[in-house]
Amino acid sequence: MITAVVRYKLPPQIDYAACREHFHKIAPNFREVTGLVSKHFIWSESGWAGGVYQWERIEDAEAFYTGPWLEGIIQRYGTKPQIDLFEVFALTDNTCGKVELFEETVASR
Template sequence: MIIAVVRYKLPPQIDYAACREHFHKIAPNFREVKGLISKHFVWSESGWAGGVYQWERVDDAKAFYTGPWLEGIIRRYGMKPQIDLYEVFAVTDNTCGKVELFKETVASK
């Protein structure tokens, strides 16, 4: 499993309300993204926003962060996003009351 943290600085014309409204509008569009398990749409008082994505495979993440998605981010926010990919070793999920341990994926390639 892969986690991606994607961040971009919001331009001055996109305040809290505008960011929230946009995220609410586009959230359903992520239902059919290949390999995407979940996406958290995030905003910070520091003026940064983005997403925390949970992916099945690193190849799906890398494929998504190119082409139309990247062009749209640059067009809307005026910058390339910062994207950090992390391999997930374990998850503690208190809502389900379980702990998952994962085998090597990225490092073993």
């Protein structure tokens, strides 16, 4: 499993309410993204926003963060996002009451 932390500085015209409204509007569109397990839409008072994504495979994440998605981010926010990819070794999910341990994926490529 892969976690991606994606951040971008919001332009001054996109405030809390506008960011929240936009995220609520686009959230359903992520239901059909290949390999995406989940996405947290995030915002900070510091003027940064973005997402924390869980991916099945790094190839799905890398494919998503190019092309139309990247072009849309640049067009809307006027900047390229910062994207950090992390391999997930283990997951504690208290909502399901389980712990998952993951096989090596990135290092073995």
